[in-house]
Amino acid sequence: MTSNPMAGAVRRGRQYVPLLVTSVLLVLMFSVGSVQYDGFLSGQVLLNLLIDNAFLLVVAVGMTFVVLTGGIDLSVGAVVALSTMLSAWLVERHGWPPLLVIPLVLVVGTVAGFVMGWVIHSFEIQPFIVTLAGMFLARGLCYTISIDSISITDPTYTAFAQTRIPLPGDLFVSPSVLVAVGVVAVAFVVLHHTRLGRNVYALGGSEQSALLMGLPVARTKIAVYAVSGFCSSLGGVLLTFYMLSGYGLHAVGLELDAIAAVVIGGTLLTGGSGYLLGTVLGVLVLGLIQTLISFQGTLSSWWTRIVIGGLLFVFILLQRLIVGRRKV
Amino acid sequence: MPAQSAQQPVLEVRGIRKEFPGVVALDGVDFRLFPGEVHALMGENGAGKSTLIKVLTGVHPSDGGEVVLDGRPVRIAGPLQAQLAGISTVYQEVNLCPNLSVAENILIGREPRRFGLVHWSELRRRAAESVADLDLDIDVSAPLDSYSTAVQQLVAIVRAVEVSAKVLILDEPTSSLDREEVRQLFAVMRRLRDQGVAILFVSHFLDQVYEICDRMTVLLGGRLEGEYLTGELRQVDLVARMIGGEPSDPGEPSDSARREPAEGADAPPFLRADGLARSGAIEPYDLTIRSGEVVGLAGLLGSGRTEAARLLFGADHSTRGSVRIEGAEVSLRTPRTAISHGIAFCPEDRKTEGLIGELTVRENIVLALQAARGWTRPLSGTRQDEIALHWIRALGIRPGNPEALVRNLSGGNQQKVLLARWLITDPKLLILDEPTRGIDVGAKAEIQKLVADLAGDGMSVLFISAELEEVLRLCHRVGVLRDRRLVAELPNDGSLTPESIMATIASGAQS
Known part of the structure; x- marks a missing residue:
């Protein structure tokens, strides 16, 4: 019954352990890289991490919403691919203006997410299977548009792709980074400071309780998949800028990278616990592994996958330990 | 203050009907609740109490009849509508989100906002205020799952009260609270009643019902049996109405259901635990259970009763000590090995x-x-x-x-x-963990009689219960636990009383 402030602080502190571990890991990896390789320790290497992974970051933000409710969205990679395909096709083959195409693509992704969320909620079907269907559907639709890659020569797209936003100290970022940072900022506020965000956490804690507490479970559940759909299509738009092409084989397996980033960022797959900042760190860890391996030079890029696999195991075990201890 | 029948009921249910596949749970039940009263909803298991509550709170839609709130017929479509209409509920199982802070659990759905965003400091301030209002000392910024079930239950009540409900439904709120917490809860209930809140109280503890309630409605087999003033209905008559029997039937056998062990007190032990322990769960304990003997484990919530039993079933690994069954040392690593040695275990939380x-x-x-x-x-x-x-x-x-x-x-x-x-x-040894918790008097008596019969036939029983009267009625010996330690083992030779067991729990005397 009685509580002392110290115990409360310890209790509160435990939730931050995964976040702390990921931060330490990131600093450690960066230090190792700086010691081992010349030219690693530069601001631009860090910024390149963001430039190369901006689209992944945006997709992972959407995934964080879904995973926090205890769900999963396997369709994100396919929705990204469909978004690149749709953009390239409309702009190149039909000559639509990019300012019309981009909002349209965002609407398509959001609606796709909304529909999946609606099916998951209304028919009480596992999100795994519904979004798996969504994944096949979206990936398949890419090929009905074109079997081959469509490259983009539209001046707006090329201009966007080549723009460098200078920062002090000879550093630069791409516009995509600004978009991604904006998405992270908005998502952070939504998750931690709005009713929708708190309902997401409540839903992940206990759906039954959330229902009995009178929270809008249906609306929240559908909303997270719509958010994930929106983030996927926005990620697709950013990838279109990055690749300057639309292709049905873009972003294959991206859903798994996004899930890996979310988990490494300390969000529990069972829902209810995790932070958006963790997802950002998770994406950076994934990017840093790639950078390290490219700096190393002799290892095949598949080592990235091996390291990510190993890390995932470690983090899942870590979560298990933390959650297990909390139950005793 | 008791309700005046001249008053208009705040909540009235007329001819409500609810069917589940194969079961008619409610069959034309009428029910009235007046402002400023504590009203007990009584009935056996299956009488329809839970269903009525779920209909009132919008969890189940009714199949017929009407609900009138403040004189207006209402259609309660869901828990949110119920809350908005002023009907709040605290369920037997805590229905909060364990991952959120206490403050959020109290206010989620009604968070104070500033510029459209959650106003965190105001949220914590208001939650702390509500907690303090009920004389509780809970750190509202700690996550809910860092607190015991009893405290979580109190938080659920704080939440329900915070809604400023006209009708507060408490479904078995006391089943996981200790005496002090029950006292606290009753103080809160009286305060709310005097403020004009109508409280619907469901409990299997008849003494508690008689202590706190002004009126009661009795359900029998999904139908309304009657509505009574608490002061005008003797407990014996209430029990009779609940089980639909004769008033002379006291429901709970007053005499001891316990029998002498079939093979006498010096029968060979069926199971003997020596220094059995699990670090962090239960301190080393010795326990002997003979064939045909009922051994009770008494102690407060969280004293280690369940933990001790789980070791004997292999549900948890012991970290030290040994177990002998019929003289041979065995290693109870999994429930499967325990079952193969003739041990059965009915857990406390039968649902999960x-x-x-x-x-x-x-x-x-x-x-x-x-x-x-x-x-x-x-x-x-x-x-x-x-x-x-x-x-x-x-x-x-x-x-x-x-x-x-x-x-x-x-x-x-x-x-x-x-x-x-x-x-x-x-099985040769039956472990029962709170077998009668949350079930009604009639079924309770049946289960107690069954346990006594089984022991009479030579089965060993380890009986865990929070109700000392029940332990005394059934058990030949009583192990008393306190703070995860078996502090005493008392023979139930007729001189043992609930008071003496409580004294042992309180003092923690070594025997």
């Missing part, structure tokens, strides 16, 4: 640990037997039906339909199904 609600009564009953036979030797359908019907009859499981889904049964009947499942395997 024992029964599978989606399966039928028949399937649940044959589950353990089938597991013992192995999947290569399936039981035939007719044999399954025979077994199920036999136990449904033997234990008086209602409804007596083997194909009814277990989740549609009331708590007491679920408990009987769980018992039946283990009894078919003919």
Whole structure:
């Protein structure tokens, strides 16, 4: 019954352990890289991490919403691919203006997410299977548009792709980074400071309780998949800028990278616990592994996958330990 | 202050009806609740209490009848509508989000906002205020799951009160609270009642009902039996009305149901635990259980009763100590080995640990037997039906339909199904963890009688219960636990009283 402030602080502190571990890991990896390789320790290497992974970051933000409710969205990679395909096709083959195409693509992704969320909620079907269907559907639709890659020569797209936003100290970022940072900022506020965000956490804690507490479970559940759909299509738009092409084989397996980033960022797959900042760190860890391996030079890029696999195991075990201890 | 019948009821239910597949849960029930009263909803398991509450809170839609709130017919479409209409509920199982802070749990859905964003400092301030209002000392910024079930229950009540409800429904709120917490809760209930809140109180503790309630409505088999003023209905008559029997039937046998062990006090021990312990869960304890003996474990919530029992069933690994069964040392590493040594365990939380609600009564009953036979030797359908019907009859499981889904049964009947499942395997030692918790007087008496009969036939029973009267009625010996330590083992030789056990718990005396 009685509580002392110290115990409360310890209790509160435990939730931050995964976040702390990921931060330490990131600093450690960066230090190792700086010691081992010349030219690693530069601001631009860090910024390149963001430039190369901006689209992944945006997709992972959407995934964080879904995973926090205890769900999963396997369709994100396919929705990204469909978004690149749709953009390239409309702009190149039909000559639509990019300012019309981009909002349209965002609407398509959001609606796709909304529909999946609606099916998951209304028919009480596992999100795994519904979004798996969504994944096949979206990936398949890419090929009905074109079997081959469509490259983009539209001046707006090329201009966007080549723009460098200078920062002090000879550093630069791409516009995509600004978009991604904006998405992270908005998502952070939504998750931690709005009713929708708190309902997401409540839903992940206990759906039954959330229902009995009178929270809008249906609306929240559908909303997270719509958010994930929106983030996927926005990620697709950013990838279109990055690749300057639309292709049905873009972003294959991206859903798994996004899930890996979310988990490494300390969000529990069972829902209810995790932070958006963790997802950002998770994406950076994934990017840093790639950078390290490219700096190393002799290892095949598949080592990235091996390291990510190993890390995932470690983090899942870590979560298990933390959650297990909390139950005793 | 008792309700005046001249007043208009704040909540009135007329001819409400609810059916589940195979069960008519409510059959034309009328019910009135006046402002400023504490009203008890009484009835046996399966009488329809839980269903009525779920209809009132919008969890289940009703199949007929009407609900009138403040003189206006209302249609309660869901929990949110119920809350908005002023009906708040605290359920038996805590229905909060364990991952959120206490403050959020109290206010989520109604968070104070500033510029459209959650106003965190205001949220914590208001939550702390509500907690302080009820004289509780809870750190509102700590996550809910860092607190015990009892405190979580109190938080649920704080939440319900915070809604400024006109009607507050408390469904078995006291079943996991200790005496001090019950006292606190009652103080809160009286304060709210005096403010004009109508409180619907459901409890199986008759003494508590008589202490706090002004009026009561009795349900019997899904129908309204009657509405009474608490002061005008003797406990004996109440029990009679609840079970639909004669007033002379006291429901709970006043005399001891306990019998002498079949083979006398010096029968060989069936099970002997020496210094058995699990670090962090239970300190080393010695315990001997003879054939035909009922050994009780008494102690407060969280004193280690369940933890001690789980070691004997292999549900948790012991970190030290040994167990001998019929003289031979055994290693109870898993429930499977325990079962093969003739040990059966009915867990406290029958919903999550024992029964599978989606399966039928028949399937649940044959589950353990089938597991013992192995999947290569399936039981035939007719044999399954025979077994199920036999136990449904033997234990008086209602409804007596083997194909009814277990989740549609009331708590007491679920408990009987769980018992039946283990009894078919003919165990030598039956571990019962709170078998009568949350079930009504009639079913309780039946289960107690069953336990006494089984022990009379030579079965050993380890009986865990928070109700000392029940422990004394059934057990030959009583182990007393306190702070995860077995502090005393008292022979129940007639001189033992609930008070003396409580004194032992309080003092923690070594025997």
